[in-house]
Amino acid sequence: MRRRCGRWGALALVLAARSCTFSASGPRRRVVQGLVQAGLARAAPAWAEARTSEERSAAQVFRDATPGVVSVSRSLRPGERRRPAEDGLPPSLGSGFVWDESHVVTNYHVVRDIGPQDIQIVFLDTSVKDDMPTREVLKGELVGTDPFTDTAVVKVYPPVGKRLVPMRPLPLGKSSSLEVGQSVFAIGNPFGLDHSMSKGIISGKSRTLDIGERPIQGCIQTDASINPGNSGGPLLDATGRVIGVNTAILTASGTSAGVGLAIPVDTVKKNVDLILKQGFVARGFLGITFAPDAISDALQIPGVVVFSVVPNSPAERAGVRPMLNGTIGDAITALDSTPIKSGTDIFRLLDKHVPGDVVSLGLRRARREESGDTTVEQVFLNITLSSTPRRK
Structure with a gap:
């Protein structure tokens, strides 16, 4: 036909x-x-x-970045066959990129559900000028993660008796100096189609991505196409520098059509450096679970309502009062003299602190008098932050 x-x-x-x-x-x-x-x-x-100069520039970005973009896969499970495709590669979980001479960075959620030693990293051999380039599968081992910024670092090992393939780290840019309207490129493995590139612009900055216990601040919004499999891959500027790590799609339909979000590279760099140094990221920990902001709005209570307090945490030792039997306890109205309007405000301020720092917590506390009347007082507590409990 x-x-x-x-x-x-x-x-x-x-x-x-x-x-x-x-x-x-x-x-x-x-x-x-x-x-x-x-x-x-x-x-x-x-x-x-x-070709136009713009097309030539985009093609050059792809050529330069391709050796540093990888597919993150897992080892085959007992009885499981390789992918039916003719390449015979192991199951692809997402994307990643080369950080230094022996490490790859990806998203935490890409490697979250597999064993730390079951990771495989697939490199594309760009030295072969062919329509069907070869791919090299290497063993990876998880070094450490930061679930709160969806970041993971994987160490790559050479095959037994062989040298490690040349690692080509991608250059890093600065996310703090980005502007809306800048051209960006997303490279990764959407739907297992390795080394696919899409182009777009920065559509927004300083977005908040709420995907877990702690929202990720300062995310980059882009209209570059990001699909399942792009997670962990780099978001590049027009010069080929990494400015973010593609992480999520905000969609109202439940499909892949929506707004793409990337974790800013400034945040990633800080946390990767800590993971490489000590295996984890230590953050200041209060030990408070916040009630949804909608509760404060519905009850017209300024600040953020304390839902529960972690036993033996800094907050419990300082005397913070949670909700009890449906009765509102304390509401956080300030942290270090900065007014608090939502839980996002608290996390943003806590990210500036490390374990051992002392913070001043302003609380709105309701007190029931013997007469049955309720009075409200403002309480200030100095709390020494501990380290966020590490996940196993």
């Missing part, structure tokens, strides 16, 4: 050529273009191969 379509396409071009009056330009040029596309002309004129 494909060959038949090709013949009819060529016939149509020939018939069109016979019905034209040829001139130095115009119809003849269009017919020659059609013949070239149909494969009937051997030599393509220079103008047929011309």
